[in-house]
Amino acid sequence: MSFIDDMKNKARTSIKTIVLPESEDLRTLKAVQMINEQGFAKVILIGNPEKIALDARDNHIDLGDTPIINNLNSDKLDYYANSLAELRKNKGMTYDEAMELLKTNSRYFATMMVKMGDADGFVSGACHSTADTLKPALQIIKGAPGIPTVSAFFVMVLQETTFGDNGVFIYADSGMNENPDSEALSDIAISSANSYKELVNPEGTPRVAMLSYSTKGSAHSELTDKVIDATNKVRAKAPDLIVDGELQLDAAIIPEVAKFKAPGSPVEGKANILIFPNLDVGNICYKMTQRLGHAEAYGPLCQGMARPVNDLSRGCSAEDIVGVVAITAVQAINQK
DSSP states (O other): OOHHHHHHHHHTTSOOEEEEOOTTSHHHHHHHHHHHHHTSOEEEEESOHHHHHHHHHHTTOOOTTOOEEOTTTOTTHHHHHHHHHHHTGGGTOOHHHHHHHHHHOHHHHHHHHHHTTSOSEEEEOSSSOHHHHHHHHHHHTOBOTTOOOOEEEEEEEOSOTTSTBTTEEEEESSSSOSSOOHHHHHHHHHHHHHHIIIIIOTTSOOEEEEEOSSSTTSSOSHHHHHHHHHHHHHHHHOTTSEEEEEEOHHHHHOHHHHHHHSTTOTTTTOOSEEEOSSHHHHHHHHHHHHHHSOOEEEEEEEESBSSOEEEOOTTOOHHHHHHHHHHHHHHHHHHO
């Protein structure tokens, strides 16, 4: 069974409601038809019902009885505006400003639906930047209690199953934190191990590689020091977690190379979680793995958020949207 098929089966055990605010994108509408046919989640669209119906008809897309909420005249618009203004009053937001945001920005409306309990999660990013998706979530939903660093990760599903967990990896942070310090990097590593257990393999063993251009002192700089310090912090915070660093990629994922470059490493060249030192590296590596390695890439997925909110690559397909909705539904089940 594929990773996404497993997510869909888990999602079917407790159907959750996921909001898709990008109704202007045909990939979203095609994804809704597939989700309805596969029956693993309920979906709500945000937008103009007449335009959405016309777009669906013209493109032979069957939306069935999918609820469509017009954020310009929703009966909850006043309620959301008052609530948003109250939530952001310390930042000086007024009722009128909140109302304008909700009417003009579907991602803010979706965020308020999740915040106020009218949906279990939302997915966006097919035609908006990561900042457009995550900014309202970070402002309104915020981080979960006890999680000091909210971060983003990708689930990467490789064709070559000898690597990672039967070909599946967690890549982090590949979508949010530009240059995390060693403290934040250690938080990201621990959250990623939890995400691995939650989504990839509940019975498996997380093996975390803190990546660098150096392995075990083969080079020395402020960059390597940060990764070494982060590794030590992970060990102090989560002593039972299998983690090692600093490691080059080959020493992290190939046992034969690990024996030569990092003898005695607890990861043993069998890492299934790759922690990147900054966003440049993480983003480049996920796209390179996806495009050159023909891997499936699901994300950026958020970890550490109080409610499930997930981003999409603007190059995503309708099938990618379906997959991220399934993941979001499973996250919502686990949070409950």
